Amino acid sequence: MKKISILVVITFLLVSTSPAFGKMPSFKAENYPEFGDVLKRLKAIEVVESNGKKTFDKASLEKRDYIRVLRLKGSPFEMGYQHGILLRKEITKILKKRTKIESYFRGRKKKRTLKYIRQVESLIPSEYLAEIKGMAAALNIDYDYILASRLIWELRKTGCTVVAASGAATVDGNIIYLRSMENRPKTHTYLEIIVIIYEPDKGNSFVSINGPVGIGVYSGMNEKHMTVDDNHVRSVKGDFRVDGIPLTLFRRMIIQNSNSMEEVQKFIESHIPSSSNNITITDGKTNEMRVYEVAGNKHRVRSPENGIMCSTNHFIALDVDLKYKPKESQKRYDLAVDQMKKRHGKIDSQSLVKFSKSGFMSDRKRCVQQYIVIMAPKNLDFWLAAQKRNNKQASKNNFVKFNLSEELKR
Numbered sequence: 001m002k003k004i005s006i007l008v009v010i011t012f013l014l015v016s017t018s019p020a021f022g023k024m025p026s027f028k029a030e031n032y033p034e035f036g037d038v039l040k041r042l043k044a045i046e047v048v049e050s051n052g053k054k055t056f057d058k059a060s061l062e063k064r065d066y067i068r069v070l071r072l073k074g075s076p077f078e079m080g081y082q083h084g085i086l087l088r089k090e091i092t093k094i095l096k097k098r099t100k101i102e103s104y105f106r107g108r109k110k111k112r113t114l115k116y117i118r119q120v121e122s123l124i125p126s127e128y129l130a131e132i133k134g135m136a137a138a139l140n141i142d143y144d145y146i147l148a149s150r151l152i153w154e155l156r157k158t159g160c161t162v163v164a165a166s167g168a169a170t171v172d173g174n175i176i177y178l179r180s181m182e183n184r185p186k187t188h189t190y191l192e193i194i195v196i197i198y199e200p201d202k203g204n205s206f207v208s209i210n211g212p213v214g215i216g217v218y219s220g221m222n223e224k225h226m227t228v229d230d231n232h233v234r235s236v237k238g239d240f241r242v243d244g245i246p247l248t249l250f251r252r253m254i255i256q257n258s259n260s261m262e263e264v265q266k267f268i269e270s271h272i273p274s275s276s277n278n279i280t281i282t283d284g285k286t287n288e289m290r291v292y293e294v295a296g297n298k299h300r301v302r303s304p305e306n307g308i309m310c311s312t313n314h315f316i317a318l319d320v321d322l323k324y325k326p327k328e329s330q331k332r333y334d335l336a337v338d339q340m341k342k343r344h345g346k347i348d349s350q351s352l353v354k355f356s357k358s359g360f361m362s363d364r365k366r367c368v369q370q371y372i373v374i375m376a377p378k379n380l381d382f383w384l385a386a387q388k389r390n391n392k393q394a395s396k397n398n399f400v401k402f403n404l405s406e407e408l409k410r
Contacts, residue, residue, distance in 0.1 A: 024095070024102060025142040032133055032143075035077050039137055042081050054086055061086040065400045067386055068192070071410070073199040076127040080134025080215070083196075088139060090192065090212040095141070098191070099149045116242070117148050120274075123245050125253065127202070131215050149213065151246060159183065159329075159367070160231050162280050162311040163336050163355065164289050169307030171348040174378040175282045175289055177309075178352045179219050179229040180394075181370045193371040193386040197407050203256040207404050209373055209384065216248025218371075220255040221404055225284035225377045226264075228255045231311050233276040235329075236295050237321040244274035244296075251279070261288055268292050268299055276320070278311045284377025293318035308344065310336040349374055349383060356385070356395045369394040380404040 029039055048055045053062040058073040059082035070086060072079040084091060095101045104113045121129065132150065136143040164177030196208040206222035208214070221227045228251045233239070245253070250273045258264045264281050273294055282289040291302040293315045300317040302309070312333040314326035339358065343351050356372045372394045374383040383399040391397055 024145050027136045027140050027142060029137065032137075035130075035133065035137070038075065038077055039081075042078065042138075047085060056085050057082055059083075059086060064195075064402070065398070066388060067195060067384055067400050069195045069197065069402075069407070071197045071199070071407075075201050076130035077134035077137075079198065079200065080131035080136075081138040082134075083131075083213075083215070084135040084138025087212040091135075091139060092141075094191075094211070094213055095145065095149055099152055101145050101149045101152070104148055104152070105145065113148055114144065117144060117151060119242055120151055120246065121147065123243070124249060127200075128215060128249055128252070135213070135215070146213070150215065150248075159313055160229075161332060161336055162229055162231060162278075162291075162309075163340050163352070164280065164282065164304070164309045164311075165307055165340060165344075165347040166287055166289060166304065167307040169304075169340070169344050169347050171346060173287070174376065175284055175287055176347060176349060176352065176374065176376045177227075177229075177280070177282065177289070178356060178372060178374045179280070180356065180372045181218060182367045183370060190387065190389060190392060191370065193384075195384065195402060195407075197404075198256070199408065200256065204259070205404075205408055206255050207382070207402070207407065208252065208255075209371060210248070214248065215252070216246065217251040217255055218248065219373045219375070220251060221375055221377060221380065221382060222255045222258075223380075223404065223408065224259045225380060226255065226258060226260075227280075227282045227284075227375050227377050229280045229373075229375075231278040231280075231313050233278060233293075233295070233313055233315055233326075235314055235322045235324050235326040236276040237323050238296075239276050239323075241272065241274055241296060244272045246274050247277060250274070250277075254279075254281070261286070261290065264292075265301075268294060272297055276315075278313075278315070280309075280311055282375070282377050284380075287378070291316075295320045306344070308337070308340045310340060312336065349376065349381075353383070353399055368392055372399075374399065 045057050060071045062069055072082050132146050133143050136146045159182040161180045166175040170176055191211045199205045204222040206220055208217040209219040219229045261283055276295040279292040291311050293300045302317045313329035352374050371386040381403050383401050385394045385397050385399045387394045
């Protein structure tokens with residue numbers, strides 16, 4: 001019975017029957033009196049634009065080459081409000097055209113939507129809910145609509161590839177890795193990828209690679225030289241769990257609150273993600289990297305072999321029941337391992353850029369690359385290539401270099 005109910009939830013959330021756009025209800029400030037004073041302060045502030053840079057309160061939005069950088073600083077509610085104000089136009093468009101969120105609050109769907117989000121809401125840390133409320137206030141859109149749009153995205157599965165190296169496999173002995181986020185052309189719609197620099201009141205400052213309205217983490221690095229990335233594992237039976245933490249928030253909880261591999265281990269042992277996942281964690285301080293293969297309350301840890309560690313969309317170490325054999329993922333994994341072995345001892349950022357532009361990465365007909373990030377946590381460097389409207393294969397576009405330490409000083 002539980003499997004049937006989960007299937008109904010997934011089908012209902014992924015299928016939108018009405019393309020028409022209505023008007024989303026307004027944010028009701030009186031429902032959230034705890035934010036009254038800060039909301040009054042924020043409403044009195046105006047956006048200032050100068051030399052292509054927008055500033056609002058303690059936040060800013062600017063462009064580095066072709067990639068936009070959003071900086072958020074303050075309490076969760078303040079950061080959500082800053083995000084909503086500086087990317088108002090983009091977020092509204094995403095809610096209407098990408099998620100078609102209004103359709104989930106019509107007729108009989110509305111009751112199912114509210115039941116689902118109330119259930120998952122109880123699993124989300126209160127500070128992230130406050131951030132969503134801040135964004136809703138900035139956009140003047142009902143909080144439930146923003147929250148539901150975040151949960152819907154959690155169910156849209158993408159493919160991805162991670163290749164990592166350290167020690168004798170790299171030029172300088174330090175960790176460096178590449179993550180490519182991929183999607184199928186038939187289901188893909190363009191989403192601008194942005195760099196979000198978070199400086200929260202509590203926990204680590206960190207960078208999140210995500211899109212407008214995304215408060216979670218696709219790829220992340222914190223000021224303590226730790227990184228997080230993942231690969232969805234789609235071949236597991238009973239993959240989606242309504243009692244699990246949404247994946248992008250799961251990764252954000254790790255990167256915002258963890259300072260060591262031991263803390264990551266404790267977190268994974270005590271929390272359940274919404275879907276099966278390979279979670280790649282690196283620590284530039286200790287030059288350690290692991291893949292946590294997680295399915296529900298089960299997990300296994302995988303370590304590098306001869307300084308090389310690769311991950312795609314299936315498990316290597318964790319034994320679970322499968323819906324089907326992950327042939328495409330296995331083929332991609334084998335090719336990735338082979339390519340990294342050939343580069344052993346010579347792996348650095350430039351060799352990974354070349355790897356991203358190889359036929360294995362960039363010319364697969366079934367793949368649209370949304371972004372490719374290369375991370376070197378020892379020095380807090382990262383390089384990002386993202387798709388453009390006129391060139392949706394990220395590997396065809398140039399990599400832009402960033403340094404988290406420098407970004408936090410700006």
